[in-house]
Amino acid sequence: MCWEFDQVKNDPPLPVIQVKSLTCGYGEKVVLQDLSFAVYAREVLFVIGGSGCGKSTLLRCLIGLLKPFHGDIAYFGNSFTAADTGQRRNILRTFGVLYQNNALWSSMTIAENISLPLEEHTSLSRSDREEVVSLKLAEVGLAGAEELYPSELSGGMQKRAALARALALDPAIVFFDEPSEGLDPIISREMDELVLQVRENFGTTMVIVSHQLASIFRLADRVIMLNPQAKGIIAEGAPAELAATSTDPRVRDFLNQGNDLPKRTKENFTGSDKLTTK
Amino acid sequence: MIIGGDWQLNGRVPSWAEVLGNKTAVNVRVVPADLGKWDTSLVLFLLHGREWCAESKIYFHAEALPDNLQTLLRQVPGKSASKPSTKVNVESKMELASRCAAKWSGHVKQIVSFLGECTLGFIGVARNPHRFRWLDCLVEMQRCWASSLPMVSLVSFLVGVILAFQSAVQLQQFGAAIYVADLVGLSIVRELGPMMAAFIVAGGTGARFAAQLGNMKVDEEIDALETLGISSVDFLALPRLLAVTVMMPILALYANVLGILGGMFVSATMLNIPASAYWIETQNRVGFSDLSSGLFKCLFFGLAVGLAGCLRGMKCERSAAGVGTATSSAVVTGIMLIVLADALFSVIYNVLGI
Numbered sequence: 149m150c151w152e153f154d155q156v157k158n159d160p161p162l163p164v165i166q167v168k169s170l171t172c173g174y175g176e177k178v179v180l181q182d183l184s185f186a187v188y189a190r191e192v193l194f195v196i197g198g199s200g201c202g203k204s205t206l207l208r209c210l211i212g213l214l215k216p217f218h219g220d221i222a223y224f225g226n227s228f229t230a231a232d233t234g235q236r237r238n239i240l241r242t243f244g245v246l247y248q249n250n251a252l253w254s255s256m257t258i259a260e261n262i263s264l265p266l267e268e269h270t271s272l273s274r275s276d277r278e279e280v281v282s283l284k285l286a287e288v289g290l291a292g293a294e295e296l297y298p299s300e301l302s303g304g305m306q307k308r309a310a311l312a313r314a315l316a317l318d319p320a321i322v323f324f325d326e327p328s329e330g331l332d333p334i335i336s337r338e339m340d341e342l343v344l345q346v347r348e349n350f351g352t353t354m355v356i357v358s359h360q361l362a363s364i365f366r367l368a369d370r371v372i373m374l375n376p377q378a379k380g381i382i383a384e385g386a387p388a389e390l391a392a393t394s395t396d397p398r399v400r401d402f403l404n405q406g407n408d409l410p411k412r413t414k415e416n417f418t419g420s421d422k423l424t425t426k
Numbered sequence: 427m428i429i430g431g432d433w434q435l436n437g438r439v440p441s442w443a444e445v446l447g448n449k450t451a452v453n454v455r456v457v458p459a460d461l462g463k464w465d466t467s468l469v470l471f472l473l474h475g476r477e478w479c480a481e482s483k484i485y486f487h488a489e490a491l492p493d494n495l496q497t498l499l500r501q502v503p504g505k506s507a508s509k510p511s512t513k514v515n516v517e518s519k520m521e522l523a524s525r526c527a528a529k530w531s532g533h534v535k536q537i538v539s540f541l542g543e544c545t546l547g548f549i550g551v552a553r554n555p556h557r558f559r560w561l562d563c564l565v566e567m568q569r570c571w572a573s574s575l576p577m578v579s580l581v582s583f584l585v586g587v588i589l590a591f592q593s594a595v596q597l598q599q600f601g602a603a604i605y606v607a608d609l610v611g612l613s614i615v616r617e618l619g620p621m622m623a624a625f626i627v628a629g630g631t632g633a634r635f636a637a638q639l640g641n642m643k644v645d646e647e648i649d650a651l652e653t654l655g656i657s658s659v660d661f662l663a664l665p666r667l668l669a670v671t672v673m674m675p676i677l678a679l680y681a682n683v684l685g686i687l688g689g690m691f692v693s694a695t696m697l698n699i700p701a702s703a704y705w706i707e708t709q710n711r712v713g714f715s716d717l718s719s720g721l722f723k724c725l726f727f728g729l730a731v732g733l734a735g736c737l738r739g740m741k742c743e744r745s746a747a748g749v750g751t752a753t754s755s756a757v758v759t760g761i762m763l764i765v766l767a768d769a770l771f772s773v774i775y776n777v778l779g780i
Contacts, residue, residue, distance in 0.1 A: 211653045212652070212653065213649055213652060213653065240654065240655040245653045247650060249645050249646050251646035251647050252647070253642075254642075254647065264654070265654050268656050269655070
């Protein structure tokens, strides 16, 4: 039932994802040029950078929604860009994606949303699928939401449901596109904890596209920072290390945002800021 | 030039020409004095001044103005005085023509390629029928029927009434009022019933397909299918295509009945032709080949509506405006394909003698 990759288990560790000389963009516009990096097992890698630097473009290439102009993306040593339909389907099975808008199928219940990948990729019986759905929903803290439609859930709950769907096939890798976008800081923190919990439980490799500093410092083992002028990576490493030691002002400025802002206190309120309290 | 007082958009803003009158100058220096509250109106006035000075080869000095005003002026680049040459205009027209041609060939290519994908999808379904989403197909059939029925009823009945009215005026002059039944029956069954039903389905169901799929595209729902290795054509387009293709002849048959009833109503009330006589005349004139030829082409009308709706929805731009454009484009493309298919069938039937 399960398709096996030819993974080498001894040293040196084979990267889970290997990107080589990737050039991609839209039409004739090149967004990223000659990009190379690797992602290793159990790693939480953040792709960071300002708006328009190509984070989402890179993600679309990695998950096969955008065909690169040049270069190669390999999963467990198997080329994704040169894969035929059958190989591509097998590679697609190894990863789950949590989209920025959650992308839950609005005409289906939450249970049907999570069940569809199982229906398509496994030969589980209906009752087994229902059990897996309940289990996945419990894992993300949404037990009992099976019969609800996406529109009946709050933003945070939809995010959890989308994560449950991304995890339905127990993928080796999960891609996240701006997972904290539109969430309040508390829900965002809960989401981060959920990500860590999934990594702990299943050893899942995570690739997260985000510019939320709090999440980056909380979760990231390593970050790669993209820049629109460079059309590629300008920094790679652990976030705290980069924030402290990077010689590139663009990297320091990005990772140290908020640290140098004057904190507003009761004492430094000026006339126009005065609040009236009853 | 000394500027002062309040400058507000809701007040009167003087024009530059009005202020300078016929004065000539080599330098214009703007100096504030008792400048009160000001907004964009002052910035606009100064920008016009700067442009006027540039055109008249006069130096414009704004150094004495407050810093924030100078910053605002710097943010707007000065306009270039050079005018585009005629050559550029000619090139632009050529470019426009080639862009139009490329756009149309792109549309045709898109339709043909989508048709190919759907054909491959149907071949796959024929091999593995259990993989087809039958339930979605049945739901779409029910929606197509329910949403089109009221409009098809009204329009077809009225088309029958209009045809009968128009023909009765002429035929009565020759004492041939009974032939109203022939005219209405043949026109409705062979042409107008299927066409009216197809147009209504294109405007309703075709537009709904485009809006549904367009919204799914905007919300990344289609991307989510693709990254799961599920073909969006198999999953979303095929059930809709089959549903509308199956429903179209049924709706056309219903439209035929309503159209004939419309003609019968006019004949009975205006021409004093009994309904039974009208019905017998219709039966004598309208044969099975007339009925089947009309219904057969409906299959292709349905396919055209489904193709246009699904294609436009799935190729929709990722914005709210994109969904609107996709919806209207689906209706236009659907109607265009229906008319093309109808013209093609007219020629084929003529050649075959049907």
